Amino acid sequence: MRSPSFLLIVVWALAAGTAGAQVDFSGEWSPLYHEDAADRIPGPEIGDYTALPLNDAARMRGDTFQADRLSMVMQYQCRPHSADYGLRGLGNMRIDKEIEPLHQKLIAFKTYMPAWGSVRTIWLDGRPHPPEYAEHTFQGFSTGVWDGNQLTITTTHLKANYHRRNEVPSSDKRTLVEHWVRHGDLLTVVTWVDDPVYFTEPLVRSQSWLLDPGQQVPQFYCEYVTELPPVTEDSVPHYLPGTNPNLTEIAGWYGLPTEVLRGGAEKMLPEYRKRMPRPEKPAPAMCERMCNCTDFRSCL
Amino acid sequence: MSKQQRNLHSLVAIVCCALPALAGAQGRAPGGSPGGPPPGPPKTAREAAPVDLTGTWVSIVSEDWRWRMLTPTRGDFQSIPLNAEGKRVGLAWDAARDEMLGLQCKSFGAPAIMRVPGRVRISWQDDQTLKIETDAGTQTRLLHFNAPPTTTEDRSWQGYSVANWERPVRGRGVGEGLSIFVGNIGRAGRSLEVTTTNLREGYYRRNGPPYSADAQMQEYFDYHKEPNGDEWFTVTTVITDPKYLQGPFVTSTDFKKQKTAAGWDPTPCTSR
Numbered sequence A: 001m002r003s004p005s006f007l008l009i010v011v012w013a014l015a016a017g018t019a020g021a022q023v024d025f026s027g028e029w030s031p032l033y034h035e036d037a038a039d040r041i042p043g044p045e046i047g048d049y050t051a052l053p054l055n056d057a058a059r060m061r062g063d064t065f066q067a068d069r070l071s072m073v074m075q076y077q078c079r080p081h082s083a084d085y086g087l088r089g090l091g092n093m094r095i096d097k098e099i100e101p102l103h104q105k106l107i108a109f110k111t112y113m114p115a116w117g118s119v120r121t122i123w124l125d126g127r128p129h130p131p132e133y134a135e136h137t138f139q140g141f142s143t144g145v146w147d148g149n150q151l152t153i154t155t156t157h158l159k160a161n162y163h164r165r166n167e168v169p170s171s172d173k174r175t176l177v178e179h180w181v182r183h184g185d186l187l188t189v190v191t192w193v194d195d196p197v198y199f200t201e202p203l204v205r206s207q208s209w210l211l212d213p214g215q216q217v218p219q220f221y222c223e224y225v226t227e228l229p230p231v232t233e234d235s236v237p238h239y240l241p242g243t244n245p246n247l248t249e250i251a252g253w254y255g256l257p258t259e260v261l262r263g264g265a266e267k268m269l270p271e272y273r274k275r276m277p278r279p280e281k282p283a284p285a286m287c288e289r290m291c292n293c294t295d296f297r298s299c300l
Numbered sequence B: 001m002s003k004q005q006r007n008l009h010s011l012v013a014i015v016c017c018a019l020p021a022l023a024g025a026q027g028r029a030p031g032g033s034p035g036g037p038p039p040g041p042p043k044t045a046r047e048a049a050p051v052d053l054t055g056t057w058v059s060i061v062s063e064d065w066r067w068r069m070l071t072p073t074r075g076d077f078q079s080i081p082l083n084a085e086g087k088r089v090g091l092a093w094d095a096a097r098d099e100m101l102g103l104q105c106k107s108f109g110a111p112a113i114m115r116v117p118g119r120v121r122i123s124w125q126d127d128q129t130l131k132i133e134t135d136a137g138t139q140t141r142l143l144h145f146n147a148p149p150t151t152t153e154d155r156s157w158q159g160y161s162v163a164n165w166e167r168p169v170r171g172r173g174v175g176e177g178l179s180i181f182v183g184n185i186g187r188a189g190r191s192l193e194v195t196t197t198n199l200r201e202g203y204y205r206r207n208g209p210p211y212s213a214d215a216q217m218q219e220y221f222d223y224h225k226e227p228n229g230d231e232w233f234t235v236t237t238v239i240t241d242p243k244y245l246q247g248p249f250v251t252s253t254d255f256k257k258q259k260t261a262a263g264w265d266p267t268p269c270t271s272r
Helices: A005-020 A056-063 A069-073 A082-089 A249-254 B004-025 B065-069 B084-091 B096-101
Strands: A025-033 A093-100 A105-113 A119-123 A143-147 A152-154 A163-164 A166-172 A175-184 A186-194 A203-211 B055-059 B119-126 B131-136 B142-145 B160-165 B192-197 B216-224 B231-240 B249-255
Touching: A082 A119, A082 A163, A082 A175, A082 A186, A082 A203, A093 B142, A143 B131, A175 B216, A175 B231, A186 B216, A186 B231, A186 B249, A203 B231, A203 B249
Parallel strands: A119 A143, B142 B160
Antiparallel strands: A025 A093, A025 A203, A093 A105, A105 A119, A143 A152, A152 A175, A163 A166, A175 A186, A186 A203, B055 B119, B055 B249, B119 B131, B131 B142, B160 B192, B192 B216, B216 B231, B231 B249
């Protein structure tokens, strides 16, 4: 007869292990820019609000944005990507597991993105979100729960940032929900962003990442430098409403009707194609900008 | 009581404590019932479905808007990792010639159709076949479960698709039998995996970026429900085509479930 002691060990091992191992998202991941590559790498065109369910308040912020602000106003320099934009923007990602040593339970995933050295913790131990008045940060407060093979993450307490780098703003009232699914060496991250201040309905997008264990995600440097002398000490470069001359440039470059640039939820439905107006200027005969942009080398 | 008897009593006690924990572990295969009745006949694909993908779904165009809602300019292949030959062939795009040859559906094939703005209607054609109908281009995809990986049918726009409910991620070559000392939280498969081959050559977009007849497509359909009650699925698509691509072309496309078939609007394929 086999020793009961041996059986005891086996049964203990089986019992102890039930909460031990999950889908492993840890590792070094590279983003794939096979969607909206130019929007995400070099950056969006001024006045391009397509594919966003934004409202007039968001349009006003985008329309009055002048990029000189980044050169003259220190507070806007080295501003990190927030948790939601970071997933859409540029940069690789390392995911680490945080294990509670006594019970060997996975209690959190930590993500590091080199863009602005963004570190984020996704708690898996069931802790509640803090009260509304708690500090808001660029990475917010994230908790995750498993649903089958899917990790669903809810993030609150985000600081105001942007949904798109041409200054389509995001508010500190927004909630981010993510669904992470791993298929072999591929990670799909679906994001649902509800921003009651700047959106008329939640925005759903999805990003793809490829496991890339050979990479070393680097340190990030950003130095504050005043690149232009301020007109006055407290001046903030901007356009007054209705005076930005650059908002419709993109329409001519790509043969777009100017109406589509204003974005909005109704233009994200397939039926909008039927009532889309004709462009004011015909499209060029041949693509002239960002025609083969798919990654850092080809876009910059 | 002898030492051996005491150990046996301890063993029984531990087993009693351990079994509920084992049974409660997340990540069991759908329908798994350890300790339950003996297994009956294998479940059909429809019975084994861990998520319900049937219904009418609308593509919300939140990505690649300019390239999906409009016919892009000639040579605008942004975001597609075409190789030199792919770009050369893409630049030779001729919509009038395609129309003359009756090839208006070249940008409505399986590698493209889920990116075309429109609605899809998903239903079970039979217990082993999931059907995806699209109003854009009036196309039909058939996803064959428990089917052989190849077919003798002619090549077609939608090709031949083999489907299965994806098995959970696990170590390469390591089976269930080695799963001691570990649990399975978060490993229950609930994705639909589809492999498509036997395609006619076509375009990823209307302006002619090509895929070849040798292209292979792997898709993963993931269902998700949001805090406001909206139901979505996201299909992650991986296309390999050494003839025209530098490497895999990966997109993920999001569809929102409708309560009714409102907006269903069958339209024929067009080249422009």
